[in-house]
Amino acid sequence: MPENDEKCSTCKDRDTGQCNPEKCAGPSVLPLNEASDIKRVVAVVSGKGGVGKSSVSALLAVALARQGNRVGILDADITGPSIPKLFGVIDRPEQFNKFILPARTITGIRLMSLNLLLPQEDDPVIWRGPILSSAVKQFWTDVAWGELDYLIVDMPPGTGDVPLTVMQSLPLDGLLIVSSPQDLAMMVVKKAIKMARLINVPILGLVENMSYLLCPHCGEKIQLFGSSHVEEAARKNDLPILAVLPVDPKLTELGDAGLIENYNGPSMQGFENLVDFLDKTLDKKTKERERA
Numbered sequence: 001m002p003e004n005d006e007k008c009s010t011c012k013d014r015d016t017g018q019c020n021p022e023k024c025a026g027p028s029v030l031p032l033n034e035a036s037d038i039k040r041v042v043a044v045v046s047g048k049g050g051v052g053k054s055s056v057s058a059l060l061a062v063a064l065a066r067q068g069n070r071v072g073i074l075d076a077d078i079t080g081p082s083i084p085k086l087f088g089v090i091d092r093p094e095q096f097n098k099f100i101l102p103a104r105t106i107t108g109i110r111l112m113s114l115n116l117l118l119p120q121e122d123d124p125v126i127w128r129g130p131i132l133s134s135a136v137k138q139f140w141t142d143v144a145w146g147e148l149d150y151l152i153v154d155m156p157p158g159t160g161d162v163p164l165t166v167m168q169s170l171p172l173d174g175l176l177i178v179s180s181p182q183d184l185a186m187m188v189v190k191k192a193i194k195m196a197r198l199i200n201v202p203i204l205g206l207v208e209n210m211s212y213l214l215c216p217h218c219g220e221k222i223q224l225f226g227s228s229h230v231e232e233a234a235r236k237n238d239l240p241i242l243a244v245l246p247v248d249p250k251l252t253e254l255g256d257a258g259l260i261e262n263y264n265g266p267s268m269q270g271f272e273n274l275v276d277f278l279d280k281t282l283d284k285k286t287k288e289r290e291r292a
């Protein structure tokens, strides 16, 4: 394990100041089980909560599935899981031999979330970081995902234990960083970017959610949360802007009703473009890997 090197700034033991192997960004990617074959893994992260990360994860999965991809969502937001609710899924995952079978949405997206395993969906999960991290690892090692073109990982907000575990333990093809206008102005997005770069996880680009509201009468773009900082953030961090999404009350309504797969509003074009971008970028990466 690297000691006292730049990587260890995220994993130093508080008392000794030395590298903590549990948290170190060493080569500790978990092997995938024999009941799963996953081509691409994309994680959706945000600096802070409530910016629409789960909605973006869900709509990305919907857009991918509409284009014929086999898609799964691993809900790593263990203490605040909202993915099953957005899809209206309540079925408990079944056990098959030594594996857990993911739940399925109406259009066949496979889901795994701690909420599906709780006795009541509103039961709180009061666990410490290492237990949360091991739950996420089990969603990778113990779930029979089957054949997937894309696994989308909905991360908890921030830069705590679980995002660190996911970035170190899962073979991520890249991260999408979701933000909202007021959030981008703050340092939290920069923290997420710095963390990913320290751990050597590629960042695919930025998604600005709730960027503006379209006036239903005149079509004017109203900047509800102030002016956007996404271009500045993209330029300063040398990252592409992959989507700029409006506030759309229909999205909230469908999400609350568990019908997010029915969404066809103005954000969908942004997600279709995002799918094209992922297909092209990740295809290129796969080819480069095969050539190496």
Ligand SMILES: Nc1ncnc2c1ncn2[C@@H]1O[C@H](COP(=O)(O)OP(=O)(O)OP(=O)(O)O)[C@@H](O)[C@H]1O
Residues within 6 Å of the ligand: 046, 048, 049, 050, 051, 052, 053, 054, 055, 056, 077, 080, 082, 157, 209, 210, 245, 246, 247, 248, 249, 251, 252, 253, 255, 256
């Ligand atoms: N573009 C949007 N237009 C309208 N409502 C939105 C939009 N994006 C998200 N929302 C709504 O905002 C709320 C928070 O969204 P979401 O749960 O996706 O955020 P999050 O960042 O994943 O939150 P958390 O950090 O708590 O997991 C939800 O009610 C969702 O329906």
